[in-house]
Amino acid sequence: MEAFLCTEDLCRHFGGVMATNCVCINIGENGLRSVIGPNGAGKTTFINIVTGRIPASSGKVFFQGKDITNKPTHELVKMGICRTFQITSIFQKLSVFENVRIAKQARLGGTLRIFSTKKSLRKVTEKTWAILERLGLQDLAHQPAKNLAYGDQRVLEVAIALAGDPNILFLDEPTAGMSPAETRHISKLIKGLSEEISIVLVEHDMDMVMSVSDKISVLQYGSIIAEGKPEEIKSNPQVREAYLGKEQ
Numbered sequence: 001m002e003a004f005l006c007t008e009d010l011c012r013h014f015g016g017v018m019a020t021n022c023v024c025i026n027i028g029e030n031g032l033r034s035v036i037g038p039n040g041a042g043k044t045t046f047i048n049i050v051t052g053r054i055p056a057s058s059g060k061v062f063f064q065g066k067d068i069t070n071k072p073t074h075e076l077v078k079m080g081i082c083r084t085f086q087i088t089s090i091f092q093k094l095s096v097f098e099n100v101r102i103a104k105q106a107r108l109g110g111t112l113r114i115f116s117t118k119k120s121l122r123k124v125t126e127k128t129w130a131i132l133e134r135l136g137l138q139d140l141a142h143q144p145a146k147n148l149a150y151g152d153q154r155v156l157e158v159a160i161a162l163a164g165d166p167n168i169l170f171l172d173e174p175t176a177g178m179s180p181a182e183t184r185h186i187s188k189l190i191k192g193l194s195e196e197i198s199i200v201l202v203e204h205d206m207d208m209v210m211s212v213s214d215k216i217s218v219l220q221y222g223s224i225i226a227e228g229k230p231e232e233i234k235s236n237p238q239v240r241e242a243y244l245g246k247e248q
């Protein structure tokens, strides 16, 4: 079966550091793939290459069989390849609704002309509300984003990414800095989304990773050292030594 998104010998170096080292990964059309690994293992670099933020040094990225290596982010977003960032990135002064509406408008339009009709404006508004409701943010819609609790701000980032109508969504440490209750809440949302679209989750919270992932890929020094279901990863001696070991 053809992979939805896959990479072939993907590499990226920064000077002498091989941040991504011959990564071959096959990601399915839906479900939740976690990418884990110690700090500096190359998780964010991998996302940055696949989502067009930085070019690969060598290797290929394919999406639905098409070579998308080093295509610019805006082209990849049009294909439904979207992401969130490790550091919260929302418009703090704008309302929750506006944050999502602007992203939706950008996705649907590109030019302002098509928003001159009432019908097209209504479509953007409806889609924005649908996303806010999907993520349980509707009651906060008119709050400036900066007033939201930290956990809700991170959910808002997912909402903004959903406005891009993703087929595959890369989430870079969405629970970083969250309370256990906030982590449980966003875990449920992410798991729910993975039934409809492909989710690639970079995450350090092992309890979350083990409970939500369909499959896990483990990175160390830029290379994949193990891949499998959560129970296989938990009992893999190399993974325990490289990563989980320090948690036990």
Ligand SMILES: Nc1ncnc2c1ncn2[C@@H]1O[C@H](COP(=O)(O)OP(=O)(O)OP(=O)(O)O)[C@@H](O)[C@H]1O
Binding pocket: 014, 017, 018, 019, 037, 038, 039, 040, 041, 042, 043, 044, 045, 046, 086
């Ligand atoms: N722009 C850059 N310039 C130089 N080195 C970089 C750059 N970006 C990443 N690196 C290096 O590449 C390696 C991988 O970094 P990356 O941020 O991808 O790791 P990570 O797995 O996301 O780590 P963390 O869990 O801390 O977020 C590290 O050694 C890092 O210092």
Ligand SMILES: [Mg+2]
Binding pocket: 043, 044, 045, 086, 172
């Ligand atoms: Mg990172």
